Amino acid sequence: MPASRKTPKLADVARLANVSEATVSVVINGRVGKHARVSETTQEKIWQAVRELGYVANPAAKTLAGGSSMILAVFTFEPIFPIEHRNFYYPFLIGIEQEARQHGYDLLLLTSIDNTQDGRHIYRNGRNRLQLVDGAILLGAENNKQEVLALLEDRYPFVFVGRRDSPNDNISYAAADYAEGTAEIVDYLFQYQHQKIAYITSRSPKESSIDREIGVRRGFERNGRGLHNLQFWTGSADRLTLHDLTLLLQQGVTAFIAEDDLLGNQILRLAHGAGWQCPRDFSLAVLGDPLSLVEPVQTWTAFRIPRHAMGREAVRLLVQMLGELDPNRTAPYRTMLPCTFVPGTTVAYPPVADLKSRDA
Amino acid sequence: MPASRKTPKLADVARLANVSEATVSVVINGRVGKHARVSETTQEKIWQAVRELGYVANPAAKTLAGGSSMILAVFTFEPIFPIEHRNFYYPFLIGIEQEARQHGYDLLLLTSIDNTQDGRHIYRNGRNRLQLVDGAILLGAENNKQEVLALLEDRYPFVFVGRRDSPNDNISYAAADYAEGTAEIVDYLFQYQHQKIAYITSRSPKESSIDREIGVRRGFERNGRGLHNLQFWTGSADRLTLHDLTLLLQQGVTAFIAEDDLLGNQILRLAHGAGWQCPRDFSLAVLGDPLSLVEPVQTWTAFRIPRHAMGREAVRLLVQMLGELDPNRTAPYRTMLPCTFVPGTTVAYPPVADLKSRDA
DNA sequence: TATTCTTGATAAAGGGCTTTATCAAATAGA
DNA sequence: TCTATTTGATAAAGCCCTTTATCAAGAATA
Numbered sequence: 089m090p091a092s093r094k095t096p097k098l099a100d101v102a103r104l105a106n107v108s109e110a111t112v113s114v115v116i117n118g119r120v121g122k123h124a125r126v127s128e129t130t131q132e133k134i135w136q137a138v139r140e141l142g143y144v145a146n147p148a149a150k151t152l153a154g155g156s157s158m159i160l161a162v163f164t165f166e167p168i169f170p171i172e173h174r175n176f177y178y179p180f181l182i183g184i185e186q187e188a189r190q191h192g193y194d195l196l197l198l199t200s201i202d203n204t205q206d207g208r209h210i211y212r213n214g215r216n217r218l219q220l221v222d223g224a225i226l227l228g229a230e231n232n233k234q235e236v237l238a239l240l241e242d243r244y245p246f247v248f249v250g251r252r253d254s255p256n257d258n259i260s261y262a263a264a265d266y267a268e269g270t271a272e273i274v275d276y277l278f279q280y281q282h283q284k285i286a287y288i289t290s291r292s293p294k295e296s297s298i299d300r301e302i303g304v305r306r307g308f309e310r311n312g313r314g315l316h317n318l319q320f321w322t323g324s325a326d327r328l329t330l331h332d333l334t335l336l337l338q339q340g341v342t343a344f345i346a347e348d349d350l351l352g353n354q355i356l357r358l359a360h361g362a363g364w365q366c367p368r369d370f371s372l373a374v375l376g377d378p379l380s381l382v383e384p385v386q387t388w389t390a391f392r393i394p395r396h397a398m399g400r401e402a403v404r405l406l407v408q409m410l411g412e413l414d415p416n417r418t419a420p421y422r423t424m425l426p427c428t429f430v431p432g433t434t435v436a437y438p439p440v441a442d443l444k445s446r447d448a
Numbered sequence: 449m450p451a452s453r454k455t456p457k458l459a460d461v462a463r464l465a466n467v468s469e470a471t472v473s474v475v476i477n478g479r480v481g482k483h484a485r486v487s488e489t490t491q492e493k494i495w496q497a498v499r500e501l502g503y504v505a506n507p508a509a510k511t512l513a514g515g516s517s518m519i520l521a522v523f524t525f526e527p528i529f530p531i532e533h534r535n536f537y538y539p540f541l542i543g544i545e546q547e548a549r550q551h552g553y554d555l556l557l558l559t560s561i562d563n564t565q566d567g568r569h570i571y572r573n574g575r576n577r578l579q580l581v582d583g584a585i586l587l588g589a590e591n592n593k594q595e596v597l598a599l600l601e602d603r604y605p606f607v608f609v610g611r612r613d614s615p616n617d618n619i620s621y622a623a624a625d626y627a628e629g630t631a632e633i634v635d636y637l638f639q640y641q642h643q644k645i646a647y648i649t650s651r652s653p654k655e656s657s658i659d660r661e662i663g664v665r666r667g668f669e670r671n672g673r674g675l676h677n678l679q680f681w682t683g684s685a686d687r688l689t690l691h692d693l694t695l696l697l698q699q700g701v702t703a704f705i706a707e708d709d710l711l712g713n714q715i716l717r718l719a720h721g722a723g724w725q726c727p728r729d730f731s732l733a734v735l736g737d738p739l740s741l742v743e744p745v746q747t748w749t750a751f752r753i754p755r756h757a758m759g760r761e762a763v764r765l766l767v768q769m770l771g772e773l774d775p776n777r778t779a780p781y782r783t784m785l786p787c788t789f790v791p792g793t794t795v796a797y798p799p800v801a802d803l804k805s806r807d808a
Numbered sequence: 809t810a811t812t813c814t815t816g817a818t819a820a821a822g823g824g825c826t827t828t829a830t831c832a833a834a835t836a837g838a
Numbered sequence: 839t840c841t842a843t844t845t846g847a848t849a850a851a852g853c854c855c856t857t858t859a860t861c862a863a864g865a866a867t868a
Contacts, residue, residue, distance in 0.1 A: 097823095097824055097825085098824060098825060099824080099825095107847075107848085108847065108848045108849075109824090109825080109826095110826080110827080110845060110847075110848055110850095111846090111848075113826060113827085113828090114827090114847090117826080118826090119826090123826085123827060123828085124827090124846075124848085125844090125846050125847075126847075127846060127847090129843085130846080130847080145824085145825075146512070146823085146824055146825075147580045148508045148509075148511035148512040148517075148580050148823085148824080148852090149512050149823070149824035149825040149826090150504070150824080151508035151580075151825090151828080151853090152508040152509050152512050152823090152824080152825070152826095152852095152854065152855090153824075153825040153826040153827085153852080153853055154825085154826060154827080154852090154853065155825070155826060157508075157580070158582075161554065166463070185557070195552055195556070195557040196519065196555070196556050196557075197545070197554060197555040197556075197557060198554050219455075219504075219506050219507055220507045220508050220519075220580070235866050242455075245699060331854065457852080457853095457854060457855085458854065458855060458856095459855095467817075467818085468817065468818045468819075468852080469818090469854090469855080469856095470817075470818055470819080470820095470858095471816090471817060472856080473820075473855065473856055473857085474857090479856090479857090483856085483857060483858080484816075484817065484818085484857090485815055485816050485817075486813090486816065486817070487815085487816060487817090490816080490817080505854085505855075506853085506854055506855075508853085508854080509823090509853070509854035509855045510854080510855060510856080511823095511855090511857090512821060512823050512824065512825090512853090512854080512855070512856095513822085513854075513855040513856040514822095514823070514855085514856060514857080515856065591858070611865085691861080792865090797831090
């Protein structure tokens with residue numbers, strides 16, 4: 089920052105106030121009584137000088153010297169940074185931004201896009217992009233386990249948005265309770281007299297997928313239904329065929345649970361092609377908010393992911409972590425937020441034929 | 449960043465490669481031949497060491513020592529940071545983000561929200577938030593002239609999104625040509641046989657408002673119409689009454705040009721209350737994209753602001769500025785982007801009665 | 809062979825801040 | 839009155855990197 093009239097520095101304040109730089113630093117950072125003792129009089133003199141010069145600390149220097157930069161990084165492993173309408177990750181960001189601002193933090197947006205060949209993400213162009221900030225919020229599904237573990241080992245302060253497993257189970261996160269949200273969907277289907285249910289899932293190794301499957305099973309268990317009433321179909325949306333659906337229906341399935349809206353939409357599309365209507369001919373529930381940008385035709389019976397709250401909570405946890413006195417604490421910071429059930433219009437009682445056949 | 453295995457630093461690389469820190473710095477930053485000469489052999493040795501240690505430069509130190517941080521700040525004077533659906537400023541951000549990433553820059557989001565009482569914005573909590581970054585993109589209408597001038601004087605590199613006046617006319621910007629966009633709207637209204645037109649404007653001192661008025665006048669001039677055919681109504685949307693509109697219509701006005709959609713919507717609301725229909729009873733055009741979050745009932749006859757392109761262009765200009773060799777250049781960096789005319793559905797030929805009265 | 813360029817590399821001086829260890833003076837305790 | 843403690847403040851080292859000025863050695867020129 090080339091300046092005509094040079095920006096005042098700590099030394100200038102010290103000179104004007106007739107004290108040492110150390111004292112100024114202590115006072116300005118509210119470390120009086122911790123690093124050193126400073127009389128009221130001196131403190132007032134210093135603030136006076138600060139005001140007079142319009143002194144502003146250089147954040148780079150602060151950071152370098154081990155102070156805080158009052159900046160949090162938001163790191164997303166998604167290929168496209170969610171600054172995009174209707175993007176699934178967008179509401180998280182809003183929450184993150186709001187909470188960060190409330191705590192006086194600015195946000196450094198980092199994306200994992202990387203045109204170097206080394207495949208590292210957090211590190212880019214030979215520069216650790218996190219060294220500049222006080223801590224990081226990690227967001228997105230495609231996480232690079234290796235890098236995250238490296239951060240953990242470095243005791244770098246970060247919080248995930250969404251549950252994340254790790255060998256020592258020591259990752260901090262603000263997560264949504266997908267399992268319970270899912271179980272409630274199952275409850276609902278049972279209330280609507282569905283007996284046989286098919287779970288259409290990608291069965292990816294991601295935590296979000298694992299939790300949903302846990303929820304499905306939990307739903308069956310707590311309603312006292314045997315797992316023989318639960319059919320699985322595993323694969324990605326483009327692999328799902330009408331034949332698959334027909335087969336499931338023939339086995340007595342009257343309701344589908346789709347892991348996400350991509351699968352849900354595919355079910356709907358196939359069914360529509362065959363002249364079936366939802367929820368007249370079959371019921372359908374979706375586990376969570378839409379990932380796709382397609383405006384849904386019907387309102388899914390689904391649960392809402394508290395994305396906004398998750399973003400806020402993640403920042404809250406991070407700030408708490410940064411303010412924590414004990415540098416030896418190993419316990420992760422965590423919050424589990426509930427999902428909200430949405431009745432929607434895609435679930436109804438099974439077709440009479442099915443009810444009859446059940447009674448028979 | 450407390451680390452178990454300390455992050456390697458420049459000195460470590462130097463030691464491993466058996467050269468001085470200075471040499472490493474020169475090589476890593478591609479300053480060979482500029483600051484010093486280094487043989488191919490040595491360079492290779494250094495890169496080897498860098499790879500082996502996984503060295504990553506500390507951005508804070510780089511910044512402090514006068515290097516570049518590869519971070520751009522996005523500063524908005526708006527009270528709410530545009531991370532929000534359907535926000536007027538949102539598309540700008542998308543463009544900014546895309547272009548920044550293309551150039552390898554990360555983004556620091558700064559907002560003008562300020563809970564200290566001193567009323568300063570770029571400076572907050574006794575910390576100049578811009579000292580950390582290489583340059584800044586300024587966005588938003590409520591700019592603080594004083595601060596911007598201070599930046600200019602400091603020769604701090606920044607680019608505005610949108611045209612900005614300054615005493616020496618030396619502010620860099622990527623702007624949209626509102627004047628021409630507006631003039632085209634006027635052309636269009638004349639094509640539709642409107643004779644008397646009312647311009648409903650806030651007449652704020654903002655550049656965007658000034659340019660639109662210039663455009664209105666230009667439209668009249670280049671169509672050879674006298675300004676006595678141009679009526680003005682000045683004020684904010686909540687001050688506009690049905691009486692005002694009636695008066696204008698009585699004076700022979702058949703088309704309104706609203707400076708923004710807030711005014712446009714108010715016109716529509718009032719008219720609707722009186723049983724008038726648009727464009728049957730009167731025509732209406734709006735100068736630019738909607739500021740409000742209200743979904744419009746009709747598609748305005750309007751022009752589109754190339755918000756996305758403006759964002760990108762602003763970053764392009766900033767990057768260019770940063771790469772500029774000549775530190776003494778005083779000429780601002782500027783681009784003027786065209787707006788796109790949108791026919792919409794709110795303009796038609798004037799009511800027959802009016803055409804007749806004109807002929808009479 | 810003596811002199812001038814080049815080439816290749818370095819020492820050292822910052823850049824602006826934080827923090828630890830240290831100290832003098834003032835106060836309290838005996 | 840003399841020592842022990844508390845109070846108020848500082849010197850100096852360090853954070854990690856960039857850049858300028860300087861230099862030794864080898865190559866080219868005379």
